[in-house]
Amino acid sequence: MLRGINVGGHKSVSMSELANCYDSLGFGRVRTYIQSGNVVFDYDGSNIQGLVEKITKKVADRFGFEVSVVIRTKKEMLRVIKNNPYAGLDEKSLHVTFLSAKPPGMSTREIEEAKSADEKFSISEREVYLFCPNGYGKSKLSNSFLERKLKIHATTRNWRTVNRLYALSNE
Incomplete structure (x- = not known):
């Protein structure tokens, strides 16, 4: 990506x-x-x-x-899909920020303070799952924000794209 x-x-x-x-x-x-x-x-x-x-x-x-x-390898993409902490919520509001590496000793306090009351986030080893019911474009939890706070390169994809990339790896 x-x-x-x-x-x-x-x-x-x-x-x-x-x-x-x-x-x-x-x-x-x-x-x-x-x-x-x-x-x-x-x-x-x-x-x-x-x-x-x-x-x-x-x-x-x-x-x-x-x-x-x-x-991400095919196996890693499958892990991302299976480990979705927001399964059952509106998939149109779900995004994954893929990190270039595991972030060094980070604090989630600033991320928690920046998110709106309706938003949710969950950090795994090299991904940040984002649930933005008011739209990703309106969220303060942008790719640039997460890169600054986590001090790492990243790129964000919506849930449909995550699933499509995994499907393409199986074709």
């Missing part, structure tokens, strides 16, 4: 160009989903940090800008 491409006319990339970029890295079965930097591909290696660096460099070389790259 790439953070911040095709948002508000900035860092514009066509998904076919992005797929070609990943193809050129030798990944198998490259698929993209919607216009926000979701790429599913086959990779046989185990060095995820090296993979992040390789993709980051290739995207910068190919498109002329840097982006944060967050990777």
